[in-house]
Amino acid sequence: MLDATRPRSSRVLERTSLIKRRAPGTDRQEQLIAANIDTVFIVSSCNQDFKVARLERYAALAFEARMTPVIVVTKTDLVTEPQNYIEAARAVSDMIDVVALDARGDAPRTKLLPWCKPGKTVAFLGSSGVGKSTLSNALLESQSIETQTIREDDAKGRHTTTRRELHAMPNGCLVLDTPGMRELQLTDAAEGINDLFADIQELAVQCRFKNCQHVSEPECAVLKAIDEGVLDGDRLRRWRKLMAEDAFNSASLAERRSRDKAFGKMVRGVKKLKDVRK
Template sequence: MTRDYSNFLPQRARDGGSQASLSPLQALGWQPFFAQQVSVDDMIATPPVRVVEVHRSGLHVLGDDIDTTLPPRADVTVGDWLMLDPSHPRSSRALERTSLIKRRAPGTDRQEQLIAANIDTVFIVTSCNQDFKVARLERYAALAFEARITPVIVVTKTDLVTDAQSYIDAARAVSEMIEVVALDARGSAPKADLAAWCKPGKTVAFLGSSGVGKSTLANALLDSQFIETQTIREDDAKGRHTTTRRELHAMPNGCLILDTPGMRELQLTDAADGINDLFADIQELATQCRFNDCQHETEPGCAVLKAVDEGVLDARRLGRWRKLMAEDAFNSASLAERRSRDKAFGKMVRGVKKIKDVRR
């Protein structure tokens, strides 16, 4: 019989509650989803801890009266929940995630990089200057949709331009399913405008380029200047990397905030579903094509190309969809090839070891 762990959470916390109604674990984002993966005996023998910071030298974890560092692991990222094994910390069991943000790591070695886990809302931050690029917003949005995380586009520095509405309209055109919030990151606006997503026990993340105001927004929500910020270069509006690691911070109301370094390169991988969700308009048109396997290139009876000709679909949007799909297909195939090769190599090593053991 499966135990019901929902009563681990007080009623007020389940309904949104306040920080005062949260237990130490709930204040770290503990939810019934995680509780249902463990037993009471598990909770006693291997208490749950959350990864709040990742260093090259180890994982900083917090739990109920636990604050320690575990050995580094490639399969764990900030936001993950682990069942802490005091005798063998490196073997602490990682719980199944509610969500995972990942990308193909920069470079040519075809690695996959884990960005963050168990995030409820992603604030995709951009600003009213040269940083604003629809294609970049679409990449972040596809990443969020693939991870089944609620994306919200936050347009900052509206006070620095005379026509902020054009930026807002362009952001809204990314997807009908994404809410857009425009604000000045300084002052009280972030707390008021983002309150709907920053609730006790929830975890939110800021993603975007350097210099768009992610750390300023986080500081506004935290009621502090804990996270260092810097001004952008005026000639090209590019920011300087002030946030150097991914780390969870606690808001006064019990919401957790993940501030991330700006990503110069965001290569999608295994994100086809997220891309299709983002470009739902193109997917709907594709169902009307004459051929089921239509590539929307030159085929007769293509409803997508017809929509472009009639001005219903922006040709640039179709081009960006093609680019993201091609990139994702290439990266996904490359990573699958690497996994297959690594699996074969591991099998060979185990075989050689087995032969040596027999000979001994």
């Protein structure tokens, strides 16, 4: 909050939302991706890049951050049966809207406009080459963001966008264009995962045992739902994987924070001792 007459009295406001991940590599660090976002457009193409598991990861992050996730399925003009991709995206969660479009032309402005209101901030997240920058250009009504075509052999994109950039739409909405992320490790996202897999959570309360792991326990409502075809077994396996990954990463990062805090305390103690001796 800027105080133009007394700049020293200005203050930094608390974030309203934050998306973060465990940073790539072996170092126990976390990386902040985007903050103060109202709507997250999770972008995926109708090609080999499309993966339900990746969409679920992005959606879990958005739910954890209390942002509104919207799945945007692009390049529908390049396949004969885009409906298969659309239905797979809709199966991620019944709480998430799915928009299918060709990123070129007027479709992005007309179909995404309901979330791009004046005073709002939206962000595009997804792999390289799915059309995030093309969508951003369409909303901005310009070609200010560089784009590239994907590789033909594996449908993977090239890293054209190398940094996060915030742009203003003509109507006053802000658009965050982000680089593609090849690795998306969850951390501190347990609530977001539970929100995403609300169907499993609703079934779990009907299990005989409160701590049911849904593996081989008797009278397990989740396993019963799989046997009856109500729940997809692959969805349960993806839920287990995300929960285990989040628990491991959260514990690892908490351990690092605790160690860094102890080290900082020791450094302050040494400095204080030196000042006393002086």
